[in-house]
Every structure is written in C-alpha cells, then in structure tokens.
Amino acid sequence: MKKNNNLDKITRKEAIQKMGKYAALTAVGTFVILNPLKAQSSSPPDPGGDPFA
Amino acid sequence: MFGEHWVFWYAISNSYSIIEPEFKLLLESYLESYTKAEFLDTISSHMNVSDGTLISETLFNYLKDSNKPYTLPNETSVVLDTSLRNISKQYTFEGKTIQIYYDSELVLKTVHPTLAYYCIESTNATLATFDIYLKNNDLFLFKDEHLISRVSKHKYHLIQGKFIMQLLCTLHDKEESDWIGTFHGSTITNGSSSILFVGESGKGKSTLCALLAANGFDLLADDVSPMLSKDKHIYYNPSAISIKEGAFNLLQPLVTNFESLPIIKFNKTKGDIKYIPCLRPEEDHYPCNAIILVNYKPKSKIKLEQVSVKTILETIIPDSWLSPNPKHAQQFLDWLTELKMYQLTYSDTKNVLAEISKLFKQLNSKF
Numbered sequence: 001m002k003k004n005n006n007l008d009k010i011t012r013k014e015a016i017q018k019m020g021k022y023a024a025l026t027a028v029g030t031f032v033i034l035n036p037l038k039a040q041s042s043s044p045p046d047p048g049g050d051p052f053a
Numbered sequence: 054m055f056g057e058h059w060v061f062w063y064a065i066s067n068s069y070s071i072i073e074p075e076f077k078l079l080l081e082s083y084l085e086s087y088t089k090a091e092f093l094d095t096i097s098s099h100m101n102v103s104d105g106t107l108i109s110e111t112l113f114n115y116l117k118d119s120n121k122p123y124t125l126p127n128e129t130s131v132v133l134d135t136s137l138r139n140i141s142k143q144y145t146f147e148g149k150t151i152q153i154y155y156d157s158e159l160v161l162k163t164v165h166p167t168l169a170y171y172c173i174e175s176t177n178a179t180l181a182t183f184d185i186y187l188k189n190n191d192l193f194l195f196k197d198e199h200l201i202s203r204v205s206k207h208k209y210h211l212i213q214g215k216f217i218m219q220l221l222c223t224l225h226d227k228e229e230s231d232w233i234g235t236f237h238g239s240t241i242t243n244g245s246s247s248i249l250f251v252g253e254s255g256k257g258k259s260t261l262c263a264l265l266a267a268n269g270f271d272l273l274a275d276d277v278s279p280m281l282s283k284d285k286h287i288y289y290n291p292s293a294i295s296i297k298e299g300a301f302n303l304l305q306p307l308v309t310n311f312e313s314l315p316i317i318k319f320n321k322t323k324g325d326i327k328y329i330p331c332l333r334p335e336e337d338h339y340p341c342n343a344i345i346l347v348n349y350k351p352k353s354k355i356k357l358e359q360v361s362v363k364t365i366l367e368t369i370i371p372d373s374w375l376s377p378n379p380k381h382a383q384q385f386l387d388w389l390t391e392l393k394m395y396q397l398t399y400s401d402t403k404n405v406l407a408e409i410s411k412l413f414k415q416l417n418s419k420f
Contacts, residue, residue: 012082013095019075021100027075028111033118034069034366036375038125039202040214040235042276043254043295044372051159051319052187052206 055362060386067123067377069370070115071363083112123377133198137186143175144168146224146291147333150177156186163192163209164216166317167292170330181223185212194219214374217277217290225281225288225337233280233381233388237372239294240273240287240341241265243413247273247287247339250347251369257349260300261397261405263329267308268406271334278341282381285388286338293328301327307402342416343393344369355404357412360396362389 016024045051054060059077061070072080079096086092089109097105137156142165144151155161164185165172184195192212194202202215214235222229238251239262250258259275266272274290281288296304305311314327344365345357366389375385393416399405 012078012085015078016082016096017098019078021104023075024079024096024100024108025104027073028079028108030073030076031115032071032363032367033115034071034370036067036069036234036370036373038123038374039211040218040277040374041237041372042210042213042217043237044210045320046254050207050209051162052192052209 055389058361058363060362060366060389061119062382062386063119064377064379064382065123066119066121067375067382068119068121069366070119071366079108080112080115083109128200128203131193131200131203133184133195133200134186134188135184137188138184142172143179144171145173145175145177146171148177149224150175150179151220151223152179152182154182154184154186156188160185160187160192162317162319163213166315166319166326166328167295169315169328170293171291181219183216183219185216214277217292218279218374221279221288221290224291227281230376230378231282232376233282233285233384234373234375236278236280236287236369237276238278238344238369239275240278240339241270241409242273242334242336242339243270243410243417244335245339245417246413247341248409248413248416249278249287249341249344251344251365252347253368255297255299256347257300257399258347259294259296260303260349261347261399263294263296263300263304263308264402264406265409266294266329266331267304270409272331273334273339280341280385280388281338282376282384284338285340285384287341288338289334291333293330296327296329298325301325303402304329341388342391343395343412346394346396348396348398349400350398351400353398353400355401355408356398357395357408360394362394364396365394 059072082095083092092109093105138154140155140161142153182197186193187206190206191203192206192209194212194215196219201219202212204211238249239258240247240249241262252258262272273287275292275294277290279288308329317326346368
C-alpha cells in the first residue's frame with residue numbers, strides 16, 4: 001500500500017513539475033467555494049424594496 | 054468530475070467547491086506532505102521559495118475556508134401569542150385544508166397573494182394551522198403552535214421560504230429532513246419529466262415559465278423548487294407564478310384573463326406584481342433531467358448552449374437551501390452527473406416555445 005502511495009507521490013511530483021511555475025501559480029487561484037443558504041428562502045428583496053422598512 | 058471541473062463537498066461546512074485538475078493536483082500534494090518543507094520540496098524545484106510559500110498559504114486558506122463549521126442559530130422557545138390572530142384565512146389544495154392566522158394586512162401580503170386562489174372557506178378538518186405575525190420587529194412563523202422560525206422583519210423572504218417548506222411537508226406528507234434541498238428557480242413539466250429554470254432576478258425565468266404554462270406545459274414549481282431524497286424528483290409547489298410589472302405587456306395577450314388578475318403592491322423596488330394561478334400537473338412530482346440558465350436579452354437571437362457545471366453551480370448554490378445531510382449531498386452530486394446543463398438566451402416568445410418543446414423531446418428520448 002505504502003509503495004503505491006509513494007508511486008502516486010512521484011507521479012504527482014512529476015506532474016506538478018511538468019505544469020511549470022506559472023501554471024501552478026495560476027491554478028492555485030482558480031478554486032470557487034460556494035455555500036448554500038442555511039434556511040429555505042423565497043426570492044430575496046431587491047435593495048431599497050423592503051416593505052417592512 | 055464534470056467535464057474539466059471537479060466538485061468537492063465538505064461535510065463540516067456543507068460547502069461545495071469547484072476546482073480544476075491542476076488545483077486538485079496541488080491540493081493532493083499538499084495534503085500528502087507531512088510538513089510545509091516537504092510540500093515546498095515537491096513543488097519548488099522549478100520555482101523560488103516565495104512562490105512556493107504563496108501556493109502553500111493559498112491552499113491552507115482554501116482548506117480553512119472549506120472547513121468552517123456549519124452552524125444554525127439556536128431557536129429559543131417562544132410561546133404562541135394567540136391575541137395576534139386578527140385575520141383568519143383557510144386554503145384548500147385538492148381537498149387538503151390549512152388554516153393561517155395573520156396579525157395584519159402587511160404580514161398577510163408575505164404569503165397570501167401567492168396562495169390567494171386556494172383561499173376558500175371550508176368545512177374540512179384542517180391538516181395544519183399556521184400563525185404568522187410581527188412582534189417587536191421580528192416576524193414569527195408557528196405551525197400547530199410550535200415555533201418554526203423567527204427572523205428580523207427585514208428578512209421576510211426567510212419566513213416565506215420556511216412557510217413554503219412547511220406547506221410542502223404538509224401537502225406531500227413529508228418532514229423537512231426528507232428533502233435534498235429547495236432550488237431557487239422555477240420548474241416546468243411536459244407530463245413525463247421536468248426542466249428547472251434558474252437565473253438572476255430580472256432575467257425572465259418566471260415570465261418564461263408563465264409563457265410555457267400558457268402553451269401546453271405545466272408549472273411544477275415557481276421560485277422554490279423542492280427536491281425529495283426518496284426519488285430525487287422535483288415536487289409540486291402550489292404557489293402561483295409571480296410576474297413583475299415589466300412583463301405585463303408581454304404576457305397580457307398570451308395568458309387568459311391576465312388583465313383581470315389583481316395587482317399586488319408589496320415590495321417597493323419590485324413594483325407591481327401579478328400572480329398567475331396555474332393548473333396542477335397530473336402528477337405531484339417528476340424527475341428533472343435538465344437545468345436551464347435563463348438569459349432574456351431584448352432583440353437577441355435564440356441560443357440554447359451547453360454550459361459548465363461551474364456556471365450552473367455558481368448560479369444555484371448561493372440562492373438555494375441544500376440539506377447538510379451527507380446522504381443528501383451525495384444525492385445532489387449524483388443528480389448533477391445525470392443532468393444536462395444549458396444557457397438559454399432569448400427575446401422572441403414563439404421561438405423559445407419551439408426550442409423548449411424540442412429539448413423536452415430530446416430529453417424524453419434519452420431517459
């Protein structure tokens with residue numbers, strides 16, 4: 001099992017090196033984190049349209 | 054994996070992240086390393102230490118943000134104030150009757166207009182009794198005298214959402230924990246399957262659904278489209294379609310009796326609203342095989358094009374409630390793998406009807 005992990009690691013290292021510096025620096029900034037609402041909601045009011053204001 | 058993207062779900066935060074294969078490679082290498090030095094050694098044979106450190110810090114912050122614990126505010130116990138039962142209404146949905154008490158005309162406008170067509174005095178036994186009232190600047194929602202939600206009055210859309218959830222549970226005989234989520238979007242069925250229409254406010258999803266509902270399709274849900282865990286189907290939401298003033302002229306010649314529908318004034322910036330009641334579909338629920346990002350653009354040529362999972366998730370997740378239950382998150386991801394994802398740009402109503410009919414036919418032949 002350990003042997004396989006090591007092999008994975010080597011392949012990964014090679015793949016990262018193939019990627020190159022600029023691709024790695026660009027890639028690290030490409031993620032998106034999305035959080036769903038914590039409670040059910042209908043369409044939220046547009047700014048300034050609050051009938052309870 | 055979806056096309057070029059990976060979608061990860063983090064149980065602790067109930068957050069979804071969309072990443073590219075190169076990012077995944079760096080992340081796996083980071084997680085595999087026992088120390089920062091080991092990670093820097095893996096990546097930095099071809100880059101300087103400061104670039105390597107920047108990558109390492111970005112990955113650390115990504116993991117920190119993805120692992121922020123999911124917490125819900127503690128609801129304190131509140132006793133129902135029955136002295137605020139100033140307005141009483143009953144609503145009957147296919148023989149199932151519910152009772153709602155409101156404290157004022159203003160609070161009544163949060164829920165009543167969308168269900169007004171079901172408001173009939175009935176001698177049926179009520180399945181559930183709701184109380185919605187404003188007290189000390191908070192809106193309260195009770196079901197059978199138990200507090201369901203308490204929010205600041207400015208967040209009235211959360212009371213609307215919670216009420217719809219409880220109404221769906223009552224009508225479909227389910228618990229809140231039975232649902233995968235409620236998507237912010239409208240769903241149309243052709244009697245075999247359904248398509249979920251999503252998009253930013255003002256991009257024409259409700260208008261398009263009203264058009265489709267007036268031309269041979271059935272509205273399954275407007276604004277809040279609920280998906281059940283048991284079968285991953287979208288279920289019927291009886292709320293009428295809400296149409297903003299800007300679409301009145303377009304729909305007037307196309308929707309029967311549009312002119313006689315009452316105008317509701319509630320939200321100042323949304324302007325006048327009309328609620329179009331729709332016929333109930335034959336079944337209560339349908340599988341959903343496609344999602345369409347609606348983009349109404351005046352004078353544009355019709356275009357239905359496939360879009361990435363990233364585009365779709367960036368649109369639906371921040372505006373939808375998704376259950377934090379790991380089983381439900383897995384089901385949501387499984388559903389995404391089977392789903393066709395499109396963006397529809399349109400301006401002309403005739404062409405759009407033909408395009409959606411064609412798509413339904415294609416989808417039905419595949420599933």
